Amino acid sequence: MTIRTALSQGYKILEDAGVPAARLTAEVLLMHAVQQERSWLYAHSTDELKEVWWIHYGRYLHERVKGKPTQHITGHQEFYGRDFRVTKDVLIPRPETEHVIETALAHMHTGDCVLDLGTGSGCIAITLALESKSTVFATDISRAALDVAVDNAHRLQAKVQFAAGDLGTAFADATFDIVVSNPPYVALGDRASLQIEVREHDPALALFGGDDGLEVYRCLIPEAARLLKPSGLLVMELGEADAVREMLAGWSGIEIANDLAGIPRVVVARKPA
Ligand SMILES: C[S@@+](CC[C@H](N)C(=O)[O-])C[C@H]1O[C@@H](n2cnc3c(N)ncnc32)[C@H](O)[C@@H]1O
Structure with a gap:
């Protein structure tokens, strides 16, 4: 899975769960998972997502869907x-x-x-x-x-x-x-x-x-x-x-x-x- 696909899948999961600002939230959670700035996500949009990143990102998406504020996920x-x-x-x-x-x-x-x-x-x-x-x-x-x-x-x-x-x-x-x-x-x-x-x-x-x-x-x-x-x-x-x-x-x-x-x-x- 590429960074771009991960972003669009995360966006869909958050939007389906009714999380406000779903696209921005998916970006912030992915930035936190890969420990990079937003510009890096877009410069590397066709890179493969490492497994460890996907594990973290998946957990953050799950926590956000369950109601944990983004700020408590990123700190x-x-x-x-x-x-x-x-x-x-x-x-x-x-x-x-x-x-x-x-x-x-x-x-x-x-x-x-x-x-x-x-x-x-x-x-x-x-x-x-x-x-x-x-x-x-x-x-x-x-x-x-x-x-x-x-x-x-x-x-x-x-x-x-x-x-x-x-x-x-x-x-x-x-x-x-x-x-x-x-x-x-x-x-x-x-x-x-x-x-x-x-x-x-x-x-x-x-x-x-x-x-x-x-x-x-x-x-x-x-x-x-x-x-x-x-x-x-x-x-x-x-x-x-x-x-x-x-x-x-x-x-x-x-x-x-x-x-x-x-x-x-x-x-x-x-x-x-
Ligand atoms: C609404 S929060 C504001 C926190 C921060 N100033 C801000 O604006 O984000 C209220 C704060 O007051 C503290 N607090 C509540 N009762 C208090 C009291 N009797 N004496 C001192 N601090 C108290 C709480 O622990 C909390 O950190």
């Missing part, structure tokens, strides 16, 4: 133009979260002290550290997630100080110019309606915010008020905009930015001076 996800390692212990960074980066960068100043609360893979903290001249700290309640974040920071040569803890407890004695967070915001009752890729493969700790999806915001907002300097800024990804806006009563300069689908996705609020 990688791109975020803000950089390659992040991902495992079952961290949320796969989402494109929507790039709006959190854009919003935070638009409000940041040289030398700011920034805390990423609930860092997961480290995608927000590492990106902010690499895109700005700020001092970045990050925390997560999951030590397993933090191990992945530390590894990503090392691979991407980002200077971020990590510490494990519930909310901001690991940095209880510090104060920050900006607290940024993408907290878990799915309501427990919505679990059954999630795609299998999310329900079965993203960590529950990264997804669910209690019965109404707002439980972490209820703790995070007062915690951020404690951690922020006077007039410091809170930047959060949103699940439910209206409810979170109500929780921010007393904060000033509240702005809500939409994502590309027009859904309210990021809130910025300033702690009262």
Whole structure:
């Protein structure tokens, strides 16, 4: 079997199983099996697929058809133009979260002290550290997630100080110019309606915010008020905009930015001076 035939067979298997972006997924899985870039696949389209490649590729196709996300098969996800390692212990960074980066960068100043609360893979903290001249700290309640974040920071040569803890407890004695967070915001009752890729493969700790999806915001907002300097800024990804806006009563300069689908996705609020 040639590379080209393997690609078209993989595409057919994925499409028949209803996997979205079947052609792109077949390419990514074959690239992972042969450990080569996309350009190599096309330059070698008439080459024979080695047996070992076919074995790996077949297994990846089977796993993807069964609902395992492509990122958990390859162990990688791109975020803000950089390659992040991902495992079952961290949320796969989402494109929507790039709006959190854009919003935070638009409000940041040289030398700011920034805390990423609930860092997961480290995608927000590492990106902010690499895109700005700020001092970045990050925390997560999951030590397993933090191990992945530390590894990503090392691979991407980002200077971020990590510490494990519930909310901001690991940095209880510090104060920050900006607290940024993408907290878990799915309501427990919505679990059954999630795609299998999310329900079965993203960590529950990264997804669910209690019965109404707002439980972490209820703790995070007062915690951020404690951690922020006077007039410091809170930047959060949103699940439910209206409810979170109500929780921010007393904060000033509240702005809500939409994502590309027009859904309210990021809130910025300033702690009262
Ligand atoms: C939605 S994920 C976001 C991960 C990453 N920041 C991103 O945007 O891809 C939420 C993260 O918050 C962490 N988390 C949940 N509850 C927490 C808590 N009480 N204190 C600290 N971190 C928490 C989870 O372990 C998870 O890594």
